[in-house]
Structure formats: structure tokens, C-alpha cells
Amino acid sequence: MTDSMMRDDGQRLGAAELGRDLGERATLVQFSSAFCAPCRATRRVLGEVADMVPGVAHVEIDAEARLELVRRLGVLKTPTVLVLDADGHEVRRATGQPRKADVIAALGEAV
Template sequence: MSPALALGIAAALLVLATGIGVVLRRRDGRRRDGGALRFDPADAVTSELGSRATLVQFSTEMCARCPQVRRLLGSYADDHDGLAHVEVDLTHRPDLSARYKVLQTPTTFVVDGAGAVRARFHGAPTRHALTEALTAV
């Protein structure tokens, strides 16, 4: 293989990887529809949902961003009546990642009082995005 061809392939791979990284970064923390998922409170350590809504955070022990999201969701739930924050550790329950289609941590669900997933966030959600998702509940 000639050096020019190898350099061209390396440059093309670099451009492709950069493009994928930009797309993934732009999608991080954005609200998505919850679909037809229903959250079972028995899957969490505390099996009580909030009277208005519950913020369900899926995390793992090795997740670097999960403590930041835990603090954000905990303080957000403390500031709003009828809102609860529940954390589910997928390290000890990997079966839940398949059931709830969680591909990365942190992932946050906004669950209504009946257990229906109304919105989901991949990555760290913003307070503004949480407020928008909760107005729909």
C-alpha cells in the first residue's frame, strides 16, 4: 500500500469518527419520547413512585457522569412537590438494561404516577429539559 493511500484512509477515518462524535454529542441530554415503556417500581430499591412524577436514573458503578446527574436530579426533585428521584444500579441488575432498552449510563426516565415512561434522556439532562418534560406529565 502506498503512503498516500494509507494517509487518505487515515484521514477519511478521522473525518468519519469526528462526524459520529459530533452527532452523538448533539443528541446527548436531549429529551426523547418514552414510547410504550412502563416502569415497574419493584425494579428500584425504593418501590414508591412520586405522586406527580418520578425521575428514574439508570447508572452503573463505573459511570463517571452518574454522580453529577444524581445530584442534579436529587436537587430538582427536592425543589418540586410530588416529584421523586429513584436510582437503579445496572451493575447489579443487567437484566433491566435489556428490559428498558438502556444502552448508556446515565439514562433518565420521567415516569408519571401510573408508571408510564413519558420521556427519556440519554446522558446528563438540563434543568430546562426536565421542566419541559414535566409540564407534559
């Protein structure tokens, strides 16, 4: 997750925006699009991390179907991954296909 920014704009994301409950400790939110090859690889990496780290959820959002949320959050390309803490606040953001080690390190900031 090298292309990252620290963010604290007071926004909180929850089940209403994500379509499912937040993870107990953290949530990996992935914005994807249908014809995005790196999105498929990102889905696999984030799913593996969520499976191996207790209390972490992975939520994939179709960017084209959720344009209002994409605009509100300033998502400019896919894949974009947000790392949310247990309260739904964004603590890290990255674009492009992440490496598993980078995702695990980013989770350290959220838990």
C-alpha cells in the same frame, strides 16, 4: 434532556421494578454505573429537582446490578434518565448529563 424520545409502549414501572414507590406526580429514574462521572452530576441535578418540585421522586438504579431491567427497557449507556408519570409510564427519556432546566421542562409532560 435534549437526547430524548417519546415512548408509549404500554410498559409500566412500579415499586417492584424500582425498589421504591413512585412519586405522587412523577418519578425521575436514573440508570447509573459505578465509574460514571456524569452519573454523579446527574444524581445531584435530579435530586435537586425532586427536592424542589412537590410530588416528584428520584430513583437511582445501578445498571450493572439490574441488567435484566436494563435490557428490558433498552438502556444502552449511563446515565440514562426516564421520566415517568404518576402511573409509572415512561413519557420521556434522555441519555447523558441533563441540565436542570431541561429536567424541569420534561417533568411538564409527566404531570
